[in-house]
Amino acid sequence: MNPTLIVEDLPETRSWLIETAREAFPEADVVAVSRCTEGITEIKRRAFGVALIDLGLPDGSGLSVIQALRTHQPSALSVVVSIHDDDDHLFPALKAGAFGYLLKEQPRPTMVTQLRRITQGEPPLSPAIARRVLHYFSSSRLGLLGLARDDEDEVALTGRETDILQRVAKGYTLPEIAVQMGLSRHTVADYVKQIYRKLNVSSRAEATLEAARRGLVRP
Secondary structure (H helix, E strand, O other), rough: OOOOOOOOOOOOHHHHHHHHHHHOOOOEEEEEEHHHHHHHHHEEEEEEEEEOOOOOOOEOHHHHHHHHHHOOOOOEEEEEEEEEOOHHHHHHHHOOOOEEEEEEOOOHHHHHHHHHHHOOOOOOOOOHHHHHHHHHHHOOOOOOOOOOOOOOOOOOOOOHHHHHHHHOOOOOOOHHHHHHHHOOOHHHHHHHHHHHHHHHHHHHHHHHHHHHOOOOOOO
C-alpha cells in the first residue's frame, strides 16, 4: 500500500494521527508534515494512498492540499480530520475533492475503524458529519452556502469555542479544560488554535481581554 500522508501543524495532534494511521494501515509508511507547502511538496515527490489533512494550517487552508492531491494523484484519497462540523468547512472540503471527513474529538478506535472502511471503498464520515450531509440535501439548501452573514462586524464563535474561550480566560490549563469538557487534550489544543486565529490574538492575555469584551468573564 502506498504511504499515508498527514498534514497537521500541532505536534501532539500530529503524533496522535500518526499512531492512528499506523493502526488503520499497518502495511503503509507514514509521512507527516505541518504545513500546506510541505504537504504539496510531498505530493509532487511521491505517491500516496491516503492523506489525512487538517484544514487550519499556519500557511493556509488544507483545501489547497486536497486540491493538489486531486490534481497530481487522482487515485489518492483525501480525508479531512478536523474539529469543525459546520457547513462552512464541510462542504468546501467535499467540493475540493475530500473523500471523507472525520472529527478529531472521536476516540482513536472509532477513527481507526472509520479509516479502515476506505479499503472497502466506503467514505469515512463521522456520524455527525453524515447526518449533516443528509440534512443538507434533504432540506434542499443547495445554493445557500457562501451567503454573507449579517453579523460580519463580530467574529462568530461556535458554542464549543465560546465555552473553551471562557475557560481559557478563567485561567484553566488545556488538560483541565479537556477533563471538564470530556475532550482529549489535543482536541482542546486544536480548538484554542482555531479560536486564536478567528480572534486574531496570539496569547492567553489577549484571549482573556476578548472574552471580557464578549461578557464571558469579568474584566
